Amino acid sequence: MKKKILVIAISSLFMSSFAQSATIYKKANGDRLDIYGGAEIGGTIVTKRDKSPFGDKSKSYVDDSFGTIGIKGQTNKFYAKLEIDAERTDWTYENNFRLVIDKAYVGYFLTDKQTVEFGRTDTAYDHYDAFGDFSNQLADEVSEAGDQDNTIKYRGEFGDLKVGISYSAKGWDFEQDAQSIYDENGVFLKKRGSYITDSREGEVINGYAGYFTNNLTVIAAAETVHNRGELYSLHGKYKINKFAIGGFTSYSDRDGVNKNSMTYVLSGSYDITSQLTGYVVGNVYDDDNNDKDDQHVVIGTQYMYAKNVKLVAEAAMGGNTGTLGYLKAYYWF
Secondary structure: OOOHHHHHHHHHHHHOOOOOOEEEEEOOOOOEEEEEEEEEEEEEEEOOHHHOOOOOOOOOEEEOOEEEEEEEEEEOOEEEEEEEEEEEOOOOOOOOEEEEEEEEEEEEEEEOOEEEEEEEEEOOHHHOOOOOOOOOOOOOOOOOOOEEEEEEEEEEEEOOEEEEEEEEOOOOOOOOOOEEEEOOOOOEEEEEOOOOOOOOOOOEEEEEEEEEOOOEEEEEEEEEEOOOEEEEEEEEEEEEOOEEEEEEEEEEOOOOOOOOEEEEEEEEEEEOOOOEEEEEEEEEEEEOOHHHOEEEEEEEEEEEEEOOEEEEEEEEEOOOOOOEEEEEEEEEO
16 A cells, blocks of 8 residues: 555655754764654545455454654765554455564765665665555555565666666565465465565566656656566656646556556646645556456545644545545654
């Protein structure tokens, strides 16, 4: 899902002159150590439990509350980050509460606008996989690798051009006792159970290239997973005054539930006030298994109570899962 919304918000604030974070120490030469974190409290309301997109079909309300706390430091051109997440595993049958290491890496500034990182960190693609989708939770997503172990990543900015590429070796955290789930024809669907962390893809190479201006952004991204297939997407956003339009299209030939599938997402938003925004997102999912095709619309609103507090309400209608509601409060520091 989109638990990364909070993480991206925290990272953006944190990287912007370490805004909102609590400074443990700061030296005149720029060396510093900061602590940061946040929480998102809420979940999804399911109107038709037999069609629930979650593992546990008995629940009308699925709590996917999430919290994170981290520490980040910089010495000269080196920096490092350790981040721990507490979350509901709402994608499993159990929806258990778990505590995981989400980030643990060391980075180096090659220049002011070029970095390289190594460790457990976001893959390059993960930074922009939801770009063009204005919703917070209920729209379709690009199913690329997220945080991965043993990842080396480069990111750079060259004027209006931003690029990134990463390679991840096979992770160490796959839950060996997870139970495989198959359909009536014996086709693998997914793993029932949990992961010690989210590094579930194995050996991954992915990257992106994007053109960024104040009003227009266009991004192309791709990923390959060893012995499982490829994933491609094209994202865009255009903003003029109080209106914005965005979206993405992605293609996956990944083995598993997304084999030979296309996803189309189109978003529109309007700034009702300086703090309140309304949005509509159309979604189309199409693959070789016609029974899994889906179309739905998301209508929502978000209220920025403060630059580090966001309140969200949205609903998804017309899809295979019935009407879904989503309510959540986000806070970060």
